[in-house]
Amino acid sequence: MTKIAILGAAGQIAQLVEPMLLKNxxxxxxxxxxHPNKLNQNKLTDREEVIKGDASNFNELKAALKDVDLVYANLAGSNIEEQAETVVKAMDANHIKRLIWISSLGIYDEVPGKFGEWNRNILGSYLTTYRAAADKITASDLDYTIIRPAWLTNKNEINYEKTIGANTPFKGTEVSRLSVADYVTKLIENPEKDVKANIGLDKEGTDGNKPAWY
Ligand SMILES: NC(=O)c1ccc[n+]([C@@H]2O[C@H](COP(=O)([O-])OP(=O)(O)OC[C@H]3O[C@@H](n4cnc5c(N)ncnc54)[C@H](OP(=O)(O)O)[C@@H]3O)[C@@H](O)[C@H]2O)c1
Known part of the structure; x- marks a missing residue:
């Protein structure tokens, strides 16, 4: 039976992926x-185990990844580059190849026009650190998929299109977390899909100078 590691498992997208994996x-x-207390432990099934650890701690992560077949990283934070480096090293140490990595729109300066300018102004150094993290992943020999979602919403909808490639102009301004979770789940179900790919995700028809709610 396949074993999936979810890093940052209490993250908002990760908590949507978990029930999809249980179901599908x-x-x-x-x-x-x-922080395991952020998970509803009562709801966990016998297919899930919880390990407390930090994604930037090599020894903790290396031990936790034993017997894992695929890693889905839903991480964040100003030390995201260090986390990326640690994930690559810990996966290598366990001979795990497949990684799904959530990043952000804009890290390759691929968002065109007025929205791109707005995005750069608002996100600033976040883009630089997220880009540095993505560079650690793409420079590795892992079978990665980097996902660059548009601005995230909590809408109860699955509705997304992809832009493929780091240098392909990004489309749209927003996408729902549920959509990103759906795409992650599909990748886990078909791990040979979109390998060594760098994928932008947005909701079709949401082009504009900034997300609609701003
Ligand atoms: N908001 C947007 O519009 C937008 C757009 C595009 C991309 N993104 C990015 O998409 C990613 C996923 O989004 P989301 O909404 O699911 O994010 P989220 O809810 O903030 O989840 C990120 C998770 O990372 C965990 N984390 C941070 N540092 C960690 C570490 N060193 N070790 C282990 N876990 C760590 C956090 O856990 P604790 O802090 O509880 O430990 C948190 O649960 C984020 O990186 C976000 O920045 C956001």
């Missing part, structure tokens, strides 16, 4: 996170 697959899950 028979995979086991290793939920890795710094």
């Amino acid at each position: 697959t028979d995979a086991k899950m290793m939920l890795y996170l710094r």
Whole structure:
């Protein structure tokens, strides 16, 4: 049976992926996170195990990834580059190849026009650190998929299109977390899909100078 590691398992997208995996697959899950109290432990099934740990701690992560087949990283923070470096090293140490990595729109300065300018102004150094993290992943020999979502919403909809490639002009301004979770789940179900790919995700028809709610 496949075992999936979810890093940052209490993250908002990760918490949407978890029930989708329970429903659509028979995979086991290793939920890795710094604050297990953020998960509803009563709801966990016997297919899930929780390991408390930090994604920037090599020894903790290396031990947690034992017997894991695929890693889905839903991480954040100003030390995201260090986390990326640690994830690559810990996966290498366990001979794991497949990684799904959530990043952000704009890290390759691929968002065109007025929205691109607005995005650069608002996100600033976040883009530089997220780009540095993505560079650690793309420079590795892992079978990665980097996902660059548009501005995230909590709309109850699955509605997305992809832009493929780091240098392809980004489309749209927003996408729902549920849509990103759907795409992550599809990748986990079909791990040979979109390998070594760098994918932008947005909701079709949401082009504009900034997200609609701003
Ligand atoms: N908001 C937007 O519009 C937008 C757009 C595009 C991309 N993104 C990015 O998409 C990603 C996923 O989004 P989301 O909404 O699911 O984010 P989220 O809810 O903030 O989840 C990120 C998770 O990362 C965990 N984390 C941070 N540092 C960690 C570490 N060192 N070790 C282990 N876990 C760590 C956090 O856990 P604790 O802090 O609880 O430990 C948190 O649960 C984020 O990186 C976000 O920045 C956001």
